[in-house]
Amino acid sequence: MAAKTDDRPIILKVENVSKKYIIKNMKTLPSNPTKGQMIRYRLRKFEKNDFWALKDISFEVHKGDRLAIVGRNGAGKSTLLKLISRITEPTEGRIEYYGRVAAMLEVGTGFNSELTGRENVYLNGAILGMSKEEIDKRFDGIVEFSEVEEFIDTPVKRYSSGMMVRLAFAVASTMDPDILIVDEVLSVGDMKFREKCLHRMNEIAASGKTILCVSHVMGIVRGLCNRAIVLERGKMIYNGDVEHAIKLYNGINEEARITSRDLFDLPRPRYLNEKIRMQHVDIIENKTCIYKWDEPIRFVLSVKVNADAEDVSLRAVFSCDNGASAACAFVPLHADFKSGESKNIYVSIDRHNLAPGDYKVGLDLTQDNPYDIYNNVDSITPEAFFITVKNIGSEDHEIEDNSARLWLNSWGHSRIMETTGEVRN
Amino acid sequence: MKHKIVNQDEISGMRTVIEPNGKNFQYWKDIWRYRELAFNLAKRDITVRYKQTVIGLGWSIINPIINMLIMSFIFGSVAHLESDGSAPYSIMVYAGIIPWTLFSKNFTITSGTFLSSAGLMKKVYFPRIISPLGASIAALIDSLISFAVLLLIIVISFFLTGFTPCWRLVLVPAFLVLPIALGFFLGLFLSPFNIRFRDLNQAVPFLLQVGQFLTPVAYSFAVACAAVPEKFRFIYELNPVAGAINAVRWCIIPDNAFHWPSFISALVILAVFAPIGLMAFRKGERTFVDLV
Structure with a gap:
């Protein structure tokens, strides 16, 4: 690439550019200050720290x-x-x-x-x-x-x-x-x-x-x-x-990707009856949360049951960066829970068929009819965890014509998502 | 390291070099290029100020008139201070208010410019001095309106009291440059102090209020000089803003003699603070964005 562009003139040149900011932080006073500490604190409430916002940047355009x-x-x-x-x-x-x-x-x-x-x-x-x-x-x-x-x-x-x-x-x-x-x-x-x-x-x-x-x-x-x-x-x-x-x-x-997250203290919509509360989610078999189009998304959801609940299922809602819902996966567990139980739900979305991009994944536990949002018993929206679906890029040449077509055909059709779920202790 | 960019003939346009503490020779050229922005900012200031008012621009007429009435009532009618020569007290006061207002407004504008236009300066590049220049132009327009009112008052008092101004009246616009420049550059000099510590911003209105009473705005310079003990009189006579006011009054009131000490003091202070003020401002504008 660089070799190709060399014949065009350079219009912008950045040479060894650095930028330092001096950050003033308010010191924290120890909880039981001695007199000396107190006086020093009074005299100098702030400490100055250098912060290099840019260090030694060079490039040409x-x-x-x-x-x-x-x-x-x-x-x-x-x-x-x-x-x-x-x-x-x-x-x-x-x-x-x-x-x-x-x-x-x-x-x-x-x-x-x-x-x-x-x-x-x-x-x-x-x-x-x-x-x-x-x-x-x-x-x-x-x-x-x-x-x-x-x-x-x-x-x-x-x-x-x-x-x-x-x-x-x-x-x-x-x-x-x-x-x-x-x-x-x-x-x-x-x-x-x-x-x-x-x-x-x-x-x-x-x-x-x-x-x-x-x-x-x-x-x-x-x-x-x-x-x-x-x-x-x-x-x-x-x-x-x-x-x-x-x-x-x-x-x-x-680094910012979280493959394990506590859910119990995340904010919930008001209308929930708290029969069951999702406690924690662990993404398994994937450390980066980056998935290929045909790679299964697997996670374990631990729940705590506060009151008896019958016929509980799970729904995962995928939404884009801008908040628009992109797809929805229904996991028909039809599980019955007893009060006081703690359970793990193993979920595998085997074929998510999502277009490349970043998605927030929200989780809803529902009763009776998983297709109706008014049956939610617990809900974390829009984000219980975060995934990226990879582009079918140049390195995926091995994809056969057929599967590529399947990918294209199923683009945006959430109903093609194939899911399985299982409740274990 | 400082090699030239290759094939530069293929690129039209000026070369710009950004270096820490670098001499920016383009600065003055940039000011010229951005001159329209100064006028646009001035226009904005004036338009915005009188949006959703009924009287609109009339307020820039009413404000100085009310000011004049209050001052001439208190100092002229109540305190029975003498006016200059044959001039009605109100005209003398009004002739002081115009240069004083120009001075104090310019001083306020430039000393506070890094705070008042930080929002804009943090987002877009333009030669920073354009911003106080624009505000200064707006202040000048207000004062020119006031000056027109003064002419009207002079005509009225000609018929009422027979006060005749002298030919020097035509020189007033030229002498208005003095208070503008004084306020502008003294303010520029102080402007960097506002970046780190904003105490100055609080102090400026107070300083100006004190200054207004020390300066012969509401009373005659001659009367004040007579009241000051002889030992300190020469200090009082060196007040540069008094120099500006005296010059304007000299233009309007035929009996006044030109007061050289205060005038020269004003010129000297201007000659010293114009370059220092500019330098201080240029130094401050480099990195104030990081500090404000």
């Missing part, structure tokens, strides 16, 4: 590159973008670029709720560094894109939050810089508008603009970017191919 910056929260992505967009200065190192940089770090910055949509477009445009003529030229396009024609002369405080965000994105996305910096702004508005935003971003990308993009949505990274760097705790751990970066990112996330 060629003209026309769409570089993704991925990493967990606190990895330093936003700090890096802030340095490049000149909001704050690096502590060490050097950044050099050619042309105009424009940053969409947070849409709607500088929007004033008292001003009308029109006034805000001009103000926001000016804040983003556009001249009046530039905005004049693009004004109709902005209004059309934002779909707020009727209300363009209404104060923004009368807008719905969606309308305001749409207008703000429309202004920001008409900037015509040499390097565009985008920080997680594509997750605005309703689904239709998000698609529109993504489409706009793809247009900008296709026009040969250089883009730096931070996103936690790997779909966007995959679709938009041709290169990626991975940051972890302020250090750059990878620079290169997008797919590999995503793998690394998911790898980083593994």
Whole structure:
């Protein structure tokens, strides 16, 4: 990849950049302080600690590159973008670029709720560094894109939050810089508008603009970017191919993956009668919570029975990152529980048939009829645990045509999920 | 390490280098590029201030008039202080209020700029000085409206009391630059102190209130000088804001002589604090985002 791009000029160069923050922490006073401790505490309530948000970052961006910056929260992505967009200065190192940089770090910055949509477009445009003529030229396009024609002369405080965000994105996305910096702004508005935003971003990308993009949505990274760097705790751990970066990112996330979780103290909906309470869930046979499309999801759920309950079954609800339910697995246990018992339920979702992506898994215990949510006796939504379904990527060549077709056919059809469940002591 | 980017002729556009404590030669160019933003911010300030008011811009007329009426009532009618020459007390007071307001507003704006526009500055890059500049322009527009009102008052008092202003009236706009610059740069000088410790923000209104009574806003400079013991009189005469006010009054009131000591004091303080203020501000703006 790198060899291919070498003939294009470098437009941005980041050399050994570090950023230090000084964090003041309030000291904690021991519970029975001595006089000396007390005085020292009074004199100096805070202790200062250095915190390196970025350490020794170097990379180059060629003209026309769409570089993704991925990493967990606190990895330093936003700090890096802030340095490049000149909001704050690096502590060490050097950044050099050619042309105009424009940053969409947070849409709607500088929007004033008292001003009308029109006034805000001009103000926001000016804040983003556009001249009046530039905005004049693009004004109709902005209004059309934002779909707020009727209300363009209404104060923004009368807008719905969606309308305001749409207008703000429309202004920001008409900037015509040499390097565009985008920080997680594509997750605005309703689904239709998000698609529109993504489409706009793809247009900008296709026009040969250089883009730096931070996103936690790997779909966007995959679709938009041709290169990626991975940051972890302020250090750059990878620079290169997008797919590999995503793998690394998911790898980083593994630490955060929980394969064992206490459920008894998680919040429950109010209406539950507490006959049975889920205590704990253990995911078995998988340490990463990353599954292939045909790999069974197996877990053990321990429950405590507070009152006799008959004909209890289990339901697992899979929902996407954005909260939308994606699929539902019914586990017809039809088990009878006696008061005071503690039981383990072994569940295997043998064929989940889920499309690649991240899913939260919620668990419901139901009585009589597992298909009716009003029969819940215990419920943990939306997340008892978290799984990722792997892409059928290049390494899965062994998948036969037939099974690939099955996967395609069953996409989104939750009823094809094959489940088994068993109650043990 | 500082090698040039390859094939740079293929890339149009300016080269920007970001380094810690680096000299940013582009800064002044950037200010020019972002000049429209200053006007936009000024426009926003003024529009927003009078949104959902009935009288609207009328408030920038009413405010100084009420101020003038109160001051001339207390100091002129109650305390029976003397005015300057033939000028009605109200005109003398009004001629002091305009430069004082410009000074105090600019001082408040620039000294508090890192706090008041932190929200914007933390999200977008623009030369930071644009933000106080915009607010300063808005304050200037208010004062120009006040000045128009002063002209009206002068016309009215010509018919009522026969007060005739002199030709120097046309110089007023030029002398208004002095209080603006004084307030702006003194405020800039103090602005970085607001980043770490916000005590200054609390102290500024109080300081300005004290300053207003020490400065001949509501009373005549000559009267005040006469009241100050001779030993300390030269200190009193060095008040730079008094210099600005005296100059404006000299323009309006024909009997006033030009008061050089205070005027020169104002120029000297300006010459010292303009570069220092700018430097302090530039130093503060580098990393204030991390601290505010």
